[in-house]
Amino acid sequence: MDETVATCPSFNEILNDMKTRDLRQPWQVKIQQPPIKGGRNVKVSIKSKPKKPEKSSVSKRTKKAMKKLKANKRIFTGSIYGWNAKKDGTLVPNWKEQNNIDCMKSMLAGGQSANSVAKYMNTLGIKGKRGGRWSSSSVLRITRYKFHAARKNFPEPKWFTTSMKKGSRFKP
Numbered sequence: 001m002d003e004t005v006a007t008c009p010s011f012n013e014i015l016n017d018m019k020t021r022d023l024r025q026p027w028q029v030k031i032q033q034p035p036i037k038g039g040r041n042v043k044v045s046i047k048s049k050p051k052k053p054e055k056s057s058v059s060k061r062t063k064k065a066m067k068k069l070k071a072n073k074r075i076f077t078g079s080i081y082g083w084n085a086k087k088d089g090t091l092v093p094n095w096k097e098q099n100n101i102d103c104m105k106s107m108l109a110g111g112q113s114a115n116s117v118a119k120y121m122n123t124l125g126i127k128g129k130r131g132g133r134w135s136s137s138s139v140l141r142i143t144r145y146k147f148h149a150a151r152k153n154f155p156e157p158k159w160f161t162t163s164m165k166k167g168s169r170f171k172p
Contacts, residue, residue, distance in 0.1 A: 093151040
């Protein structure tokens, strides 16, 4: 704070005016002209609160941008199990992980619980994308993720198509 302003009588007038008008926020007071030594010719005006962008419009723009990135198979979030990011920002399927996703889906469709699938994957030593352990919620989240359907736009490796015919197994 400037010491000359604190000792200025017009500064005290501004403080008194703030108390009488019950103005508590500093953005509500704007000095229109510099204080004069007499301390009597200071004009104080009320400023409106600075406008912030509406949350809904920011949210809409973010959702639109994310949808466009997903449609173009570009990086739109952190690492995704079943996908690898190239240096240019495009996403390509990780076929080992895609195979594991198919195995998880088939186990769930066969009547096993997500918890038992997670335990089985942990006993096999299969790690998550960032090296973590599996939980029932991570199994369900990954198997329900609709983005994995985009893998059909990419050519499948030969081993992947033959393993799908034979009945797929987990790949650590």
